[in-house]
Amino acid sequence: MTSAFEPVPPDPWTPPQVPPPVRTRTNPWHLLLAAAAGAALVGALWAGLDLADSGAPISTPATSGEAFDLRGTFTLYSGGYGYGTCGGSGGYSDITTGTTVTVYNAAGTVLSQGALGTGRPNGAGSCVFSLAAPNVPAGEKFYLVEVSHRGRIMVQPEDARNGNVALSLGN
Known part of the structure; x- marks a missing residue:
């Protein structure tokens, strides 16, 4: 006989309940900021390599x-x-x-x-x-x-x- 207060065991074959994934919206300002930072980094590297002149001597070769x-x-x-x-x-x-x-x-x-x-x-x-x-x-x-x-x-x-x-x- 089962008591009304006795818990019923869960069915072992039932998959656990997983909440649906939460979708967030990307802030467009974050995308714009990331693009600007990437462009600044590429520009700084380009300018640095241009100033270094890829290791070439600055002066003319000596005679x-x-x-x-x-x-x-x-x-x-x-x-x-x-x-x-x-x-x-x-x-x-x-x-x-x-x-x-x-x-x-x-x-x-x-x-x-x-x-x-x-x-x-x-x-x-x-x-x-x-x-x-x-x-x-x-x-x-x-x-x-x-x-x-x-x-x-x-x-x-x-x-x-x-x-x-x-x-x-x-x-």
Whole structure:
């Protein structure tokens, strides 16, 4: 006998009731704002690429008469000594007399290659090498100088031309 207060179990085969999806209307101002923001982004990218000129040099290529020899010093801290000269040891063993010095322009084109000169001790385990790269074309906005494979360092044209390049490595 069933009581009037006893609940009736639900039919297990009846699918659950899902409310119909609620449809909202897109505000036309939101669409207009998104379109304007997208157009502004595309315009800014276009202007930026136009100003960068896709990496092309701004100045005209230098003639051979406008070339100069880049000169300066390279100081290696934690260098090793040997018979009046010095050079790198351990992780710096690639730094020694004759190590390649490469000069690049802003676009990454190699402009010149030179070498480190003989190193001389400078106290506390440091070595100072002369640095030179011949026939560097004039007229660049800046130069990137790399010793061995140790990364490119930006050098201003005045410093490059006047022999005021002073690079260092180590702690």
